[in-house]
Amino acid sequence: MSIYLPGDVINEPSSSDSSIIGYGINLRGDKRLVTQPGALRSEEGKVWLSVHSKRYIPQEGDRVIGIVTSKTGDFFRLDIGTAEYAMINFTNFEGATKRNRPNLKTGDIIYATVFDSTPRTEAELTCVDDEKRARGMGQLNGGYMFKVSLNHCRRLISPSCKILLTLGNFFKFEITVGMNGRIWINASTTDDIIKIHDILVKSELVTDEDELIAMVQNNYTRSV
Structure with a gap:
């Protein structure tokens, strides 16, 4: 098991075949830079860092559970456990149109994917894939x-x-x-x-x- 600190470059041969970059690692050109301290893990074509932490940092492609906090125009703001609120456009739900908007209220829980996590900005989420299908994402009722x-x-x-x-x-x-x-x-x-x-x-x-x-x-x- 290899331990990495922020700023380190991952050069291990075991990570070279992994096509998917996961939590704690960013691509800079052809370099894999560590952004979170942790142990390197790889499995089924993915490489990531195992981090013992309760503070979440958004990574594109992550599936997250968010809590609706408010609505602003065409966007819902959500608490996903980060320093800044995330946001999701009403069009990023399966079947959503201008006349058929999702009826979300403060406190509702949704399951979504992070598709834009530009640093120092609000992470943007979506509840549909590239084919505009939910695939299990959306509002979680009860439970x-x-x-x-x-x-x-x-x-x-x-x-x-x-x-x-x-x-x-x-x-x-x-x-x-x-x-x-x-x-x-x-x-x-x-x-x-x-x-x-x-x-x-x-x-x-x-x-x-x-x-x-x-x-x-x-x-x-x-x-x-």
């Missing part, structure tokens, strides 16, 4: 949102992570994980939502798979 570390969110969405797979063997639930350290969950009962929340928070400190399974099974047994 419960909570915060964890940025590193834990990245762990949860990794294909090699067993936490969500193990939970799915015991609970029926919906989950959305934002790269900005926020998680939204929904289940058929409030009790299940509480159990799943507790497991996800505690799992950040669990690395042994057998221990994880035992923890999930114990919580499931107490809820039935």
Whole structure:
């Protein structure tokens, strides 16, 4: 495992084949410059830095969970956990037109992608892809949102992570994980939502798979 500090240049051969640049790294010409301190990770054509932090810095392509704070003209302002509010145009929702605008209110939660994160400006978000399809993005209704570390969110969405797979063997639930350290969950009962929340928070400190399974099974047994 290699540790990098801001300003370092990544020259490791293991990162040269990665076509997607993730959190903590910026491209400057043909150089990969580190912007956040952390451990270098690479998986399935992507390279990023694993950072133990709760302060999120927007990166283009990140999926994030935002909270609507206000509306200004054609834009909604959202809290995504950064120093500045993000914004999203009403046209960046699937099916949106001048006559059919999304009916978002203060406090509503949306799942979106960062498509412009120019430094010292408000990050701009979108809830549609290049084909103008939502693909799971948009308003999240009901459920419960909570915060964890940025590193834990990245762990949860990794294909090699067993936490969500193990939970799915015991609970029926919906989950959305934002790269900005926020998680939204929904289940058929409030009790299940509480159990799943507790497991996800505690799992950040669990690395042994057998221990994880035992923890999930114990919580499931107490809820039935």
